[in-house]
Amino acid sequence: MADTYLTLGGMSFIDDFTVPEAINGGGTHHVVLHRFIGGARVIDALGPDDDAIRWRGRFRGADASFRVAMLDVMRRSGRPVILSYWTFRYRVVVTRFVWRFERFYEIAYAIECTVVQDLKARAWTAVASGLDSLFGADLSLAEMLGVGAAAVNDALAAVLMAQAAAGSLGTATRSGLGGVLSAVTMAVSVAATASMAAETMAGSVGGVEAGGDPQAMGAGLVASGNAFQEAAAGVQAGGVFSRMRANLEAGG
Known part of the structure; x- marks a missing residue:
């Protein structure tokens, strides 16, 4: 492999x-x-x-x-x-x-x-069920990623509100679809910014050094690990939002 x-x-x-x-x-x-x-x-x-x-x-x-x-x-x-x-x-x-x-x-x-x-x-099941199911599956996945950044969660909430206002995406008005697409596009940008911030934080935490304080190094590793996972979750959330945008553009 x-x-x-x-x-x-x-x-x-x-x-x-x-x-x-x-x-x-x-x-x-x-x-x-x-x-x-x-x-x-x-x-x-x-x-x-x-x-x-x-x-x-x-x-x-x-x-x-x-x-x-x-x-x-x-x-x-x-x-x-x-x-x-x-x-x-x-x-x-x-x-x-x-x-x-x-x-x-x-x-x-x-x-x-x-x-x-x-x-x-899950993705294959969604593909067989149309745009609403695809979008719903990706929304569920974005929620499950558990990104800790408040801005990403706010962006996700905005997407949920836009979808609720639009109703079924298969029969939504052009205005309704536009509102959902705008919210998703903003979420893509917010997730990218949050991921970069978490990655910067992960790199700024001290690591393992010869002769260093074990407790401080352990705390640093935990903090770095958490920030690293947060950065990865942000990247994954950005990928999900990007796929949602592509599906909306193709289905709209």
Whole structure:
């Protein structure tokens, strides 16, 4: 998989060592089986149950320990993040992350992510249901990203208000569609600004230094990790808003 770009919570896995050789996928469909006299059966289908996504690799280079610390912040926080590679995209929680320190520049790792939602499956369902469903699915996704920036949340609220005023997008007036499109375009800009601000904050926090105060360095890593995730969430929200705008322009 060295030719595949993988990201988790905004962290990129792009070189031959960090990118795993393979990633598992799929899962089962959870059912309840009722058996009756005479061999009759009734099966209640309860829904898909995705397997945990697992892979392993190694970090190599001067930033190896920093990358390990960032992933451990994700594990400790229990906060849902976006996992994407190739055409696959999931909302996951990092439920297991372990590493083996070999050198300061060479650290092997293994990771396990529990799937909260298969976002690609959600997108395919939305495609089959028309513009309203597409737009609604993206609104739900934007809300689920949980961007902490107040400006992004205000922009999302403005989009929701514009959609409510317009009614069904398939039958909305030109004026109604224009109001929704204007709100979404503003949200694209706001998300980009918020992401840049969070990225700047992440870069300004002190990292790990030889002889430094462990408590201060730990607090710095947590703050940097939170800001890094906030920047990634802003980028993802901007991508969702951009797709909403493209769908509106194509469907309007």
